[in-house]
Amino acid sequence: MTASVRTKNLLATALAAVLTGGGLAAAPAQASTAGAAAVSAARAAQSSTTLTVSPTTIEFGASVEATAQVTTTSGAPAGEVTFVVDGVSTKVSVVGGIAKLEVKPSDVGVQTVGATFTPSDPVNYQGSSAAPSSFTVVKADTTTRLRIIGKQLGEETSATVKVIGFHRTVPSGKVKLVLRRAGQSEILETRRGRLGKGSRGFDLGLLERGRYRAVVTYLGDANHRRSTVAKRFWVSR
Known part of the structure; x- marks a missing residue:
């Protein structure tokens, strides 16, 4: 066998030893890491x-x-x-x-x-x-409030409706206003509208001198219950 062949054989043997040794050395290290993790998990307080x-x-x-x-x-x-x-x-x-x-x-x-x-x-x-x-x-309870403006003869009369949720929430949905002469069943005006930020205004026009009764009903929405308010007022000279 020539020196060149001997050298190649020696190098091949050395390389195999290194590779085999490296592989064998890695396995115990991996097993040790996994074992430590398992022990740590077992010791962790539940x-x-x-x-x-x-x-x-x-x-x-x-x-x-x-x-x-x-x-x-x-x-x-x-x-x-x-x-x-x-x-x-x-x-x-x-x-x-x-x-x-x-x-x-x-x-x-x-x-x-x-x-x-x-x-x-x-x-x-x-x-x-x-x-x-x-x-x-x-659903939350509500309170409906009504304010009448323009109670003098010859003035335009208007109504402002405000609906408040029991927990200070702002209801949406529709309201209806019905206007009658006080003590009479005949309806003079009916107004409907949708709340905007909990409020709604209605124009009632020029009313004659006399006593009136306005009833406003809030119809409720997905989160609020309905409520009603009634108010009497005079249109005088």
Whole structure:
């Protein structure tokens, strides 16, 4: 065998040894890393999250308080609770094992709240999720107010209607005004219109001298109940 062949054989043997050695050396390192992760996960303290909502029934415009309580098998939990209401997520820090969120719904109906705890130290603590909780939103009561302008004979008379939600919300929808002579059943005028920012104006024209009664009915909308107001007024000289 020539020196050149011997050299090639020696190089091939050395390269095989290096490759084989490298492969054999990598396997224990990977196994060691996976094992460490498994041990770390096993040692992490478990957590539990419970969720309550109060009150469970509210009028539109009111709010409820969602409370998430987080406990762990070791030590005090630190981290954040992610509340999800109607698809919107809000993160709240956990203080003393408690995270609270004030929820003001935008629609009438049944609303569902979810809560998930994410620890600040995921190596030593595990996260957890609470069972969803729900509350019901019902229509809000309203107050309808009526103001009459122009009560002198020969002046144009007008009416301004304002509707207010019980929780200071702004109703939409339609109102109807019916005008009669006081003590009489005959209808003199009927006006209908849609509220704009909770208000509506009506022109009643030139009224004759006498006593009148105006009745305004707010017909309600998806979030507000109907309401009615009646008012008597004089048109005098």
